Amino acid sequence: MKAHEIDYHIYGEEMQYVEIELDPQEIVVAESGSFMMMDNGIKMETIFGDGSQQQSGLFDKILSAGKRVLTGESLFMTAFLNQNNFKSKVSFASPYPGKIIAIDLNQFGGKFICQKDSFLCAAKGVSVGIEFSKKLGRGLFGGEGFIMQKIEGDGMAFVHSGGTLAKKVLAPNQVIKVDTGCIIGFTKDVDYDIEFIGGIKNTIFGGEGMFYATLRGPGTVYIQSLPFSRLADRVIASAPKVGGSGKEEGSLLGGIGRLLDGDNKF
Numbered sequence: 001m002k003a004h005e006i007d008y009h010i011y012g013e014e015m016q017y018v019e020i021e022l023d024p025q026e027i028v029v030a031e032s033g034s035f036m037m038m039d040n041g042i043k044m045e046t047i048f049g050d051g052s053q054q055q056s057g058l059f060d061k062i063l064s065a066g067k068r069v070l071t072g073e074s075l076f077m078t079a080f081l082n083q084n085n086f087k088s089k090v091s092f093a094s095p096y097p098g099k100i101i102a103i104d105l106n107q108f109g110g111k112f113i114c115q116k117d118s119f120l121c122a123a124k125g126v127s128v129g130i131e132f133s134k135k136l137g138r139g140l141f142g143g144e145g146f147i148m149q150k151i152e153g154d155g156m157a158f159v160h161s162g163g164t165l166a167k168k169v170l171a172p173n174q175v176i177k178v179d180t181g182c183i184i185g186f187t188k189d190v191d192y193d194i195e196f197i198g199g200i201k202n203t204i205f206g207g208e209g210m211f212y213a214t215l216r217g218p219g220t221v222y223i224q225s226l227p228f229s230r231l232a233d234r235v236i237a238s239a240p241k242v243g244g245s246g247k248e249e250g251s252l253l254g255g256i257g258r259l260l261d262g263d264n265k266f
Contacts, residue, residue, distance in 0.1 A: 003125030003155025004028070008102065016100045017093040018121070018158050022082035027124035029079050030092050034120055038090035043081045079124065092121045094160040096228055101165065101184065103157045108220070112151045113192075114159050114185030117228075123155035149185075159185060163226025170217025178213045181227035190219035 006028055007021040017036050020028045029047070038044070082088045094100055100120060103112050113131050122128065131150040151157045161184045168176055170190065177195065186192065194211045215221050 003105075003123040003153045006123045006156055008156065008158075010100050010102065014097045015094065016098070016160075017091050018100050018102075019089050019091045020080075020121070021087055021089050022080070023087055024082055024085050027079050027081045028090060028121055029077050029124055029126075030121035031119060032076060032078055034092040034095065035078065035080075036091040036093040038080060039084075039088040041082065041084035042088050042090055043083050045079045045081065046076050047079050048076060077128075092158070094120065096160075096162060096231065098160055098162040098224065098226065099165040100158055100160050101222055103151065103159060103185075105151065105153050105155060105157060108187045109189070110152055110154060111188040112157065112159075112185055113188065113190075114149050114151065114222075115183060116147065116149050118159040118161065118184055119149055119151065120158045120160050122151065122153075122157035126151060126153035126155050126157050159222075161222065161224035162228050162231060163224055166223040166225070168221045168223065170215065170219055170221060172218045174217040176215050176221065178215060178221075178223055179227075180211060180213045181229055182223050182225070183213055183215075184222040184224050186215060186221040187219040189217075190221060191216040 004022075004026045006026060009019045009021075011017055011019060022028060022042070032046075035044070080090045105112060105126065119128055127150075129150045129152065131148045151159075165184075170176060180194065183192075193214050193216075195214045196211055
């Protein structure tokens with residue numbers, strides 16, 4: 001199915017949103033919960049799966065939706081149809097601080113592989129499925145497990161990242177080593193594997209884990225500076241504990257410590 005040709009504009013710096021401009025009868029599909037605002041006359045409808053096979057049978061729809069569950073996403077997506085006889089706009093927001101990346105699948109050979117929860121929205125006709133890892137080590141230690149998200153088609157898709165975005169265009173056999181959680185996605189020709197850091201001190205005391213990802217070109221790789229899991233770990237570590245008033249509870253300074261380090265709360 002040929003994807004709808006949508007126009008877009010990305011706004012903001014750290015907390016971005018993408019505004020999609022739809023011609024009459026054009027459709028954009030999005031993850032549940034990413035909707036921000038839309039013009040009057042746009043119809044919102046919950047659909048099974050990603051909407052790329054709406055003319056297929058019930059079994060195919062269930063199979064498509066089931067694949068999404070394996071990537072940690074919802075069984076359902078939301079479709080936005082412009083019912084006006086003029087152009088109208090609908091916007092979708094990133095769920096945490098970072099950048100939204102516009103992926104033109106025509107430029108990447110019709111396929112882009114990304115982390116499981118990075119998909120935001122896409123033109124109607126783009127397929128959102130799963131990509132199984134064929135390498136045992138990558139599946140066990142690669143940070144993304146055996147399953148990643150696969151976006152296929154000939155239209156525009158949008159994914160989101162955490163923190164600052166880095167785009168690396170790799171030449172044939174050029175290798176880049178990345179923290180396993182910092183990978184957003186890469187094009188289909190990139191070879192992705194994991195490598196043991198090595199060394200007792202590095203492994204036990206380095207604080208960077210036991211493995212990092214190796215990505216070999218040719219192809220394009222997108223890297224994020226702040227994975228959501230890393231942000232969540234810091235927030236949880238700094239949150240007041242049950243029965244206590246903060247991270248200094250039980251320390252020598254107690255509440256005075258919060259005052260000295262600027263963490264005093266009113």
